[in-house]
Amino acid sequence: MAPLCEYAVEVKNLTFEYPSSLPDPDARKVLKNLNMRLVPGSRCLLLGANGAGKTTLLRILAGKHLTQPEEAVRVMGTDAFRDLKLNLSRAFLDTQWGMRTVAFAGYGCPLQADIRVGDMMQKLQDTYPERRDALMEILGVDPDWRMHRVSDGQRRRVQLLLGLVRPFDILLLDEVTTCLDVIVRQDLLLWLKEETETRGATIVYATHIFDGLDDWPSHLHFLARDGTTGWEGRLDDLDLYKRLRKEGHPSPMLKIATTWLRAELAATTKDRKYEKENGEAAVDASNPHNLSTDRGGGFNPGRMLSYYA
Numbered sequence: 001m002a003p004l005c006e007y008a009v010e011v012k013n014l015t016f017e018y019p020s021s022l023p024d025p026d027a028r029k030v031l032k033n034l035n036m037r038l039v040p041g042s043r044c045l046l047l048g049a050n051g052a053g054k055t056t057l058l059r060i061l062a063g064k065h066l067t068q069p070e071e072a073v074r075v076m077g078t079d080a081f082r083d084l085k086l087n088l089s090r091a092f093l094d095t096q097w098g099m100r101t102v103a104f105a106g107y108g109c110p111l112q113a114d115i116r117v118g119d120m121m122q123k124l125q126d127t128y129p130e131r132r133d134a135l136m137e138i139l140g141v142d143p144d145w146r147m148h149r150v151s152d153g154q155r156r157r158v159q160l161l162l163g164l165v166r167p168f169d170i171l172l173l174d175e176v177t178t179c180l181d182v183i184v185r186q187d188l189l190l191w192l193k194e195e196t197e198t199r200g201a202t203i204v205y206a207t208h209i210f211d212g213l214d215d216w217p218s219h220l221h222f223l224a225r226d227g228t229t230g231w232e233g234r235l236d237d238l239d240l241y242k243r244l245r246k247e248g249h250p251s252p253m254l255k256i257a258t259t260w261l262r263a264e265l266a267a268t269t270k271d272r273k274y275e276k277e278n279g280e281a282a283v284d285a286s287n288p289h290n291l292s293t294d295r296g297g298g299f300n301p302g303r304m305l306s307y308y309a
């Protein structure tokens, strides 16, 4: 059973930026005045366009980035960055697992050592034999697989097995179900739902694939393109969701995502047009159209070269 705390995740007015050379302080911010509150047992779908800041937020909740002020982010009622005990009850699974960085900046290649899956983190696997067996069955993992001979999807299944075998209070998932086949994904989502219902575990799941998710989340958090919270709360409280359900829409989650993302896209297109027409004047901080099409968090090498002068 998850420990008693009012909120499993509590983010209050969080603003976050990566080190950057952008002169405009607002342009540096990846997350802006962000709020998130999840009670234990929540299954929260984190939704947002590419570059909205989903990975950044999940990494903050996983204790990988220090925030200012530190109290802005609490996980299971404690300091998300400093409380190392959390690492025994918090699981973070992203697409970087098993990738070994090589000589090129930002380039990784998969773990290819000749290791038997059943021998990986063996003590942990043996500590929870029932969970291990259940997960092996759901994920279709064979303990005799060897890591230098698995496919991408099989490697992902091994990651999920090792990441989920220890009972967690909070699970942070960043796009880790993309290369799973549809049956494994469905069964895994059901297993995760059960974890929240029977053990009170909390899950935050960022994905762009909404197939099979219509009945899964209890909460939604929409991260807008400017790094603010676009909408957050219980899914049942979202009018659009209620309406789509009433109309018997075949895939309400996908419809919600496309409605919000298309509205953003329309606004971005409008802002891009404005920038094109107004040149450098468009980056004036006092301009209401300022900074829409590229928040320049670091990997986007700028919409205006003068930014980096």
Ligand SMILES: Nc1ncnc2c1ncn2[C@@H]1O[C@H](COP(=O)(O)OP(=O)(O)OP(=O)(O)O)[C@@H](O)[C@H]1O
Pocket (backbone or CB within 6 Å): 018, 019, 030, 048, 049, 050, 051, 052, 053, 054, 055, 056, 057, 295, 296, 297, 298, 299, 300
């Ligand atoms: N390590 C970093 N250093 C500097 N800037 C970064 C870093 N990681 C991400 N960013 C910037 O932060 C912003 C948000 O990135 P993030 O990866 O959190 O978005 P995302 O919503 O997860 O996107 P996607 O859906 O494409 O995975 C982007 O503008 C990105 O360029």
